[in-house]
Amino acid sequence: MSSMELNPCQQQGLEVLKKGDNVFLTGSAGSGKSYLLKQFLKDRDQKSFPIVASTGAAAILVGGRTFHSFFGLGILEGGAQATLDRALKNKRIIKRLRETEGVVIDEVSMLSGKILKTAESIARKVRGNSTPWGGLRVIAVGDFAQLPPVNPYSTEKEWAFLNEVWEMSQFQPVILTQIMRTRDPLFLEVLNHVREGRVTDQVKSFLNQRMIQPLPDFQGTRLFSRRNAVEQYNLKRLDAIESKSQTYTTEYKGNEAEIEKFKKNSPIQDQLILKEGALVML
Numbered sequence: 001m002s003s004m005e006l007n008p009c010q011q012q013g014l015e016v017l018k019k020g021d022n023v024f025l026t027g028s029a030g031s032g033k034s035y036l037l038k039q040f041l042k043d044r045d046q047k048s049f050p051i052v053a054s055t056g057a058a059a060i061l062v063g064g065r066t067f068h069s070f071f072g073l074g075i076l077e078g079g080a081q082a083t084l085d086r087a088l089k090n091k092r093i094i095k096r097l098r099e100t101e102g103v104v105i106d107e108v109s110m111l112s113g114k115i116l117k118t119a120e121s122i123a124r125k126v127r128g129n130s131t132p133w134g135g136l137r138v139i140a141v142g143d144f145a146q147l148p149p150v151n152p153y154s155t156e157k158e159w160a161f162l163n164e165v166w167e168m169s170q171f172q173p174v175i176l177t178q179i180m181r182t183r184d185p186l187f188l189e190v191l192n193h194v195r196e197g198r199v200t201d202q203v204k205s206f207l208n209q210r211m212i213q214p215l216p217d218f219q220g221t222r223l224f225s226r227r228n229a230v231e232q233y234n235l236k237r238l239d240a241i242e243s244k245s246q247t248y249t250t251e252y253k254g255n256e257a258e259i260e261k262f263k264k265n266s267p268i269q270d271q272l273i274l275k276e277g278a279l280v281m282l
Helices: 008-018 033-041 056-062 080-087 091-099 113-127 164-168 185-195 201-208 227-239 256-265
Strands: 023-027 051-053 102-106 137-141 172-176 245-249 271-275
Touching: 008 023, 008 033, 008 172, 023 033, 033 137, 033 172, 080 113, 091 113, 113 164, 185 201, 227 271
Parallel strands: 023 137, 023 172, 051 102, 102 137
Antiparallel strands: 245 271
16 A cells, blocks of 8 residues: 555654654554554564564564563563663573664553663663664554553553653654544544543443343353453353363462462463363463
8 A cells, every 4th residue: 555545644644754763653543553654664674673562462463572572571570670681681682672773662551661761771771872772763652541551560550651761762743633443423522532531421322322231142242341250251151051060270380479470460260160062262
């Protein structure tokens, strides 16, 4: 696809991206951030300008790797300085960061300021360059009104833009305002209210009109907001199957402290109960 197919807002954004500065590309859902990024990257070598994502799931979607693995952050064990020291001894990290021209950080809103700052320090030290990110070009993509940083151990949201690293990076903003995903003006208005956290009468009415009660024999996918509700529903459906149940106990091997940390952050149960005929999703 040629850049002629970009809307005027995206076209302006592409011009900024081509200049060579660090860029923060943002806009609400459906504004075409990913499409614009594809246009910018289409003639670039993925090894010299890779895409990294804030989570493993996001990395799979964009065909890249995680931000943490790219910069050698791991789980920041021992804190920022210990993480920096480890990265400076890792030959693969050193080779990768020295040979990379730039990096696209997808879903940047999910990265805390502390994590972004640690990565910046690693890039600067490894590349032996005192400029921000050691001269590595950074294109940060995301929407701070959609996904906050994930840290179960902090009561505050550690927004990246509140950390000194954000101003230091001197991001040139590219803000996409034209929604490409839908042309329904009412839907767009409601989406923008939700994005800004405003529950107006219009929002309530619009959403409530679309609520329907599923039929008792509904067989489709159900979404729940909490893990325990998922578990209750799954056990209820499992009970309805008349075949004999089989129980499999989860086994863990490795460092005890790391196992405990893993258990806190993973949805894996201590016991998995299955029956012949049960639906299983991997």
